[in-house]
Amino acid sequence: MRMYPAAFAYHRAQSYSDAVSQICQLGEDAKFLAGGQSLIPLMKLRLSTPRHLVDLGFIPGTSYIHGNGGLRLGALTRHAAIAASPDVARLSILRDCAAGIADPQVRHMGTIGGSLAEADPTGDWAPVLLATGATVKTLGPNGERSIDIAEFILDAYQTGLQPAELITEIAIPLPPQAGTGHQSRGSARWGGSGGAYIALKRCAPVYASASVAVQLTLSDEATCADARVYLGVLGLTATRVPAAEEVLRSGTIIDKTMEQVRRAVMDIAEPVSDMRGSADYKRQAAGALAKLAVDAALRRARREPVEVSHLYA
Amino acid sequence: MxxxxxxxxxxxxxxxxxxxxxxxxxxxxxxxxxxxxxxxxxxxxxxxxxxxxxxxxxxxxxxxxxxxxxxxxxxxxxxxxxxLAKDGELHPVQQAFSDCHGFQCGYCTPGFLLSSLHLLQEHPTPTEWDIRKGIAGNTCRCTGYQNIFKAIRTVAGGENIGH
The missing domain is CATH 3.10.20.30 (Beta-grasp domain)
Incomplete structure (x- = not known):
């Protein structure tokens, strides 16, 4: 039989702590395996050649979505399960992201924890988890840690994970008023939140050419108390756009505001030309996506049901 | 080593x-x-x-x-x-691909059949968008997508799809 990956020894973990102690014993040539949708292609190309794989996939109780208070997602929760969860529907931006990652087959195997640990600059989760202020819970030889997502993602393929440390959970705080259903459209009391994530892709199985994550909290129908805007895919890590956030917070959102957001995004984006498009194409795309994402986030904050998804072009 | x-x-x-x-x-x-x-x-x-x-x-x-x-x-x-086939009878999804000529060279067909079956299990009466999303991870280089769509629609209007 023709074999693509270099040979490795297989180790099945019974629990997270078992996985950590196994990988401590096996040393530097060992890797954790979650869903494998990033690691297996790399191993087939022998860009990654671990001597040992510690399989997290058979550990019970690692895939869950708990919606009490904030959202807590087990590290091995698959993208498809996140997309389908009624608890996640309260944070539309998460659903936008989960439902648009690659294609159904990849979403059935790939996990949020695996994707985050990979920290691929073209991954979808980083901008979304940054925009929602997520916390990454980990377990390592020195015990448990909670790491702010902004301190977790350090660089392309670089995370704050120590050797032999793994992700156990991703916690996402519920934005103010999200999903309480108390405020209907036309209510005198505002304070609703809304978010959206939109990526532009040539087709489903490929990585995006550009993506934008927006999370807003309104103080009245057209004024933002808080705004977070992140670009995905356009740099080594997700890029925050402070100028766009400031514009959104600075007064009533009108057409001019949207144009200023578009400009701010285009100013800060530093895309490179590659097979997914020229730098200029990606910069223009990011600006256009930002307007679409702000519009969707705003309407969602006003309790309008808005369906968005990855765009194919 | x-x-x-x-x-x-x-x-x-x-x-x-x-x-x-x-x-x-x-x-x-x-x-x-x-x-x-x-x-x-x-x-x-x-x-x-x-x-x-x-x-x-x-x-x-x-x-x-x-x-x-x-x-x-x-x-x-x-x-x-x-x-998919049972007792010499094609599965309804296979029969629909055959009836609608939902393939040309046939190389991609086994994958399309499984993705079509899965999308019909999730969306028994799929919208056009459900179908597009459901087969987005399958590529047909003969560009036979229109007939694949037709086949999936045919099954959606039909009986229990089994499995």
């Missing part, structure tokens, strides 16, 4: 029949199906997790079997194209 190529023992139920095999740990699910079990209906297309020709169902969910290790299916249930 490792002293010997490490092996794993797995037990997988494929199309209702249980198989126990000892394999090199690095064996991919598609290799296990095609080369160990001689179930060659599952095709290898791009071999890079793009084209979906190798799509099978693992525990009721479609996966790209070129991007799954065989050991990940241990203890699980796999459905391949060989498991």
């Amino acid at each position: 490792l002293d010997a190529i490490p092996r794993v023992r797995i037990s997988v139920t494929v199309n209702g029949r249980q198989y126990v095999r000892e394999l090199e740990a690095r064996t991919l699910l598609v290799q296990f199906l095609r080369e160990e079990l001689n179930l060659t209906g599952t095709h290898i297309g791009c071999d890079t997790s793009y084209c979906g020709a190798c799509t099978v169902m693992l525990n009721g969910q479609t996966v790209k079997s070129c991007t799954v290790f065989a050991f990940q299916a241990d203890g699980g249930q796999v459905l391949t194209v060989e498991g």
Whole structure:
């Protein structure tokens, strides 16, 4: 039989702590395996050649979505399960992201924890988890840690994970008023939140050419108390756009505001030309996506049901 | 180097029949199906997790079997194209592809059949968008998509799709 990956020894973990102690014993040539949708292609190309794989996939109780208070997602929760969860529907931006990652087959195997640990600059989760202020819970030889997502993602393929440390959970705080259903459209009391994530892709199985994550909290129908805007895919890590956030917070959102957001995004984006498009194409795309994402986030904050998804072009 | 190529023992139920095999740990699910079990209906297309020709169902969910290790299916249930027809009768999805000519060269067809079955299980009366999303991970280089759409619509209007 023709074999693509270099040979490795297989180790099945019974629990997270078992996985950590196994990988401590096996040393530097060992890797954790979650869903494998990033690691297996790399191993087939022998860009990654671990001597040992510690399989997290058979550990019970690692895939869950708990919606009490904030959202807590087990590290091995698959993208498809996140997309389908009624608890996640309260944070539309998460659903936008989960439902648009690659294609159904990849979403059935790939996990949020695996994707985050990979920290691929073209991954979808980083901008979304940054925009929602997520916390990454980990377990390592020195015990448990909670790491702010902004301190977790350090660089392309670089995370704050120590050797032999793994992700156990991703916690996402519920934005103010999200999903309480108390405020209907036309209510005198505002304070609703809304978010959206939109990526532009040539087709489903490929990585995006550009993506934008927006999370807003309104103080009245057209004024933002808080705004977070992140670009995905356009740099080594997700890029925050402070100028766009400031514009959104600075007064009533009108057409001019949207144009200023578009400009701010285009100013800060530093895309490179590659097979997914020229730098200029990606910069223009990011600006256009930002307007679409702000519009969707705003309407969602006003309790309008808005369906968005990855765009194919 | 490792002293010997490490092996794993797995037990997988494929199309209702249980198989126990000892394999090199690095064996991919598609290799296990095609080369160990001689179930060659599952095709290898791009071999890079793009084209979906190798799509099978693992525990009721479609996966790209070129991007799954065989050991990940241990203890699980796999459905391949060989498991669709029953007692010499084509599965309704297969019959619809045949009736609507939902293929040209046929190479991508086994993967499309499994993705179509899965999308119809999730959306028994799919919208056009449900169909587009449902087969987004499968590529047909003969560009036979219109007839594939037609086939899926035909089944959606039909009887119980089984499995």
